[in-house]
Amino acid sequence: MASRDERKTPAQMYREFAKQQQAEKRQQAAAAKKAADAEAKRQRDEQKRLEAEQRRAERAEANREAKERAENARAVAAVLRGIDSREAQSERTAKAQAAAYERKRKADEIQALRDEADRKTDEVTELVEYIDHILAGRDRDLADLRTSTDVDPQADDGQLFADAVCSVLNGLNYLQGRDVVTGTYEPEARRLVLQVDLPRKTNIPVAREYKYVASKKLIEPIARKDAEVQVLYRKLVAGIALSALDYTMQITSPELVVEVVLNGHSRGTDPATGQKINPCLVTVQAEREQFGTLVLDSPELDAVQCLHHLKALITENPYDLIPVTPIIDLEFLKKYKLAGEVAALAALDHRTDLMKISPYEFEKLIQQLAEAMGMKSWRTQNSQDDGIDAIAYREEPFNTGVCVIQAKRYSKTVPVEAVRALYGSMAQKKAATGIVVTTSKFGKASYDYAREMGRITLYDGTHLKALLLEHMGLDVLIGRS
Incomplete structure (x- = not known):
């Protein structure tokens, strides 16, 4: 006996076939979809893989670049460290050289001052030796x-x-x-x-x-x-x-x-x-x-x-x-000579000759000269020669007192004994100073004695003429007696 399925009608069979066809289509569509999804997934996975590889490659490149940069940085740092080291060394060397130069400069400066001190000392020593x-x-x-x-x-x-x-x-x-x-x-x-x-x-x-x-x-x-x-x-x-x-x-x-x-x-x-x-x-x-x-x-x-x-x-x-x-006094003599020349032109040959006037006139002339020189209280002493001995009073600051004056109208050198005699008269009269005036001259012994005593002044013929000219305006001659 035929099964129930075998008794299906064509319509049923068609429907079943159609269903089967639809089921197959659905299966194919599902398979196609599955395949498409799988392909899409594969593509996605491949894309992800590629992206991952790209990222890995980028990371690797980045790492390489970073490593290269690091290596470059280390190289640069090393170079810089070397430069810094050289610069530091150069700076240290420069500082050391500068310090050494400064020390040398100071040492040279000190030595120069010491040498200068020695040089000045040598100059002083040489000058002292020169004087000695x-x-x-x-x-x-x-x-x-x-x-x-x-x-x-x-x-x-x-x-x-x-x-x-x-x-x-x-x-x-x-x-x-x-x-x-x-x-x-x-x-x-x-x-x-x-x-x-x-x-x-x-x-x-x-x-x-x-x-x-x-x-x-x-x-x-x-x-x-x-x-x-x-x-x-x-x-x-x-x-x-x-x-x-x-x-x-x-x-x-x-x-x-x-x-x-x-x-x-x-x-x-x-x-x-x-x-x-x-x-x-x-x-x-x-x-x-x-x-x-x-x-x-x-x-x-x-x-x-x-x-x-x-x-x-x-x-x-x-x-x-x-x-x-x-x-x-040189200036005194020159002044006398200059004035004497002027007076001589005026007086020509009419000047008074001290060797030809009388003893009294000579005495009065010496008195007038003493007064013109600032002496007072003239008092003549007894005289046994052609000169005069007199006592005068001098009134000058720090030089006040009795002055003994002795005049010698000589043509020859006044002997030293006359000067010594004056000093004796000074002691006798308690005179502060003494003056010997002559128409002639004094010897060296007289000048030495006067300087030794310290209070005696000697006026020779030249000085007598000069004193008369300076204090009295008289230009005189001293001829031979």
Whole structure:
């Protein structure tokens, strides 16, 4: 018997077939969908894989680049570290070099100051040695220069001769300079009177030495004692004075010059007034014969003691420019000569000759001169010679008292005994000062004695004429008796 299925109608069968077809279509569609989904999934997965690989590749590239950058950075850092190290080393080297240079500079600066201190000390030492041996450095063998002073000593009242001598002296050692030495000549006495401008006291080193003081980083002078400065300046003054005397004796003829009076002056400023001054610091009267006995080249000779031997007056305090009174004042003589020339032109040959007037007239003339010089209370003493002895009273600041005056109208040299006699009269009369005035001249012994006693003033014929001209306007002659 046929099954129930076998009894299906075509319609049923068609429907079943249609269903089967639909089922198959559905299955195919599902399979296609499944395949499409699978493909889509595969594509998605592939896309994801590709994207993942791309990301991995990008990460790898990024890592590579990062690594490369890191390596580059490390390389750059290493280079920079090397540069920094070199720069640091260079900087350290530069600092070390700068420090070394600064140390050397400071050391050189200190050494330069020490060298400068030593140099200044050496200069001071050399200057002191120069002063100590000043006579040894004077010019020698000057007799040939006498031809340069071969000028008529009577011409122009001896001034041409004096100028010629001074011209030669001004070119010699220690005296170089314009008008350092000036002078005049007295033909009657065959005497040169010279004035020498001495070096200023600033030429004496007030420092004994110089030292570098490390704490102050400077050079300081070590002061010389005031007494040492005084001694040095006196040595300088004495050395130049003796050298100038020696020069004068060498360049002048013994027949023309038998005596030289030298006054040494130094220019400065008076601290009390601020005025310029030119005081006389040394004055000496040297006879050629006595001067010739000196051994100036002896290493044992002391210039200051030598001047004292010559009876010179030399200030005890030259550095402070304390003056002494010149034996013969050059400016006074020049003033007299200039005024005398003018008066001579007016008086021509009508001048009074002191050797021809009467003793009474001579006495009155000396009295009038004394009064013109500021003396009072004139009282004449008994006299046994052609001169007069008198007592006068002087009224001057710091120089008040009795003055004994003795006048000698001589044609020959006044003997030293007359000067000594005056000193005895001064003691007898208790006089403060004494004056001997003569128409002739005095010898060296008289000047030495007067300086030794200290209160006696000597006026020779030249000075008498000058005093009469200065104080009374009288131009006189002193002829032969």
